[in-house]
Amino acid sequence: MIPTAYGEKNADSEGPIVTEISKLGHSSIALEKDGRVLVIDPGNLSEHARVREAEAVIVSHKHPDHIVPEALEGSDAMVWGPQEVIDVLLDAGIDKARLTVVSPGDAFEVAGFAVTAFGDQHALVHPTMPPLQNNAYLVDEVLFHPGDSFTTAPDPASVTTLFTPIAAPWLKLAETIDFVKAHPTAVVVPIHDAILSESGIAITDGALQRFIAGRPYHRIGGSETMSV
Structure with a gap:
């Protein structure tokens, strides 16, 4: 995994196709490959400029x-997500032609990336709260984003980059640790952290790294990308 400044091209331009990963804030990730951009989960705690560059958004x-x-x-990006997401966007006046419902088990290609949806439900916050639909996404068979869940990838050992939630009303750090350990060879990229202060991020990062000693742990800074 090679960290670079955002916008800087990979030096090995004739080597294998490289995916550049940037974090847009909280749980939002941008993936760029061959000049084509896919954005995951652009919410109200993330930056949206790269959505305007994206061909596709998955939620x-x-x-x-x-x-x-x-x-x-x-943005002209096409959007894929669970029915509940599509309903929210339709109610907001987003053109139906841009929207596609995705259910667990569906496999599709967007912006040059192969994507498969897994899981089904948002992690439990409290038994009195009705469950929400939640898709975890496996991208190009090696990048895994669980949304708000700890869904395990179908072949955990094949995951090379694990987008890992670290702070939320629905999680305990022990669950985050178990999620990481279930994907034994992946680089851990922390996400879902906007509710933490800088001190809270440092404490949480430090605790996680102690429990998963020896595993690569890469926090992507605001102006940085990670090449895979």
């Missing part, structure tokens, strides 16, 4: 920290 679930209609302003 895990309807909570506003993962999708808001205004994230799509100025």
Whole structure:
């Protein structure tokens, strides 16, 4: 995994096709390959500029920290997500022709990336709260984004980059640790962290790294990309 400054091209331009990963804030990730951009979960705690560059957006679930209609302003990107997400966007006046419902088990290609949806439900917050639909997404068979869940990838050992939630009303750090350990060879990229202060991020990162000693742990900074 090679960290680079955002916008800097990979030096080995004639080597294998490289995917550049950038974090847009909270749980939102941009993936770029061959000049084509896919954005995951552009919500109200993330930056939206790269959505306007994207061919496609995939959304895990309807909570506003993962999708808001205004994230799509100025964008022609097509959007894939669970029915509950599509309903939110339709209610906001987003053109139906741009929207595709994705259910667990569906496999599709967007912006040059092969994507498969897994899981089914948002992690439990409290038994009195009705469950939400939540898709976890496996991208190009090696990049795994669980949305708001700890769904395990179908072949955990094949995952090379694990987008890992670290702070939320629905999780305990022990669950995050178990999620990481279930994917034994992946680089851990922390996400879902906008509710933490800088001190909280440092404490949480430190605790995780102690429990998963020896595993690569890469926090992507705001101006940085990670090449895979």
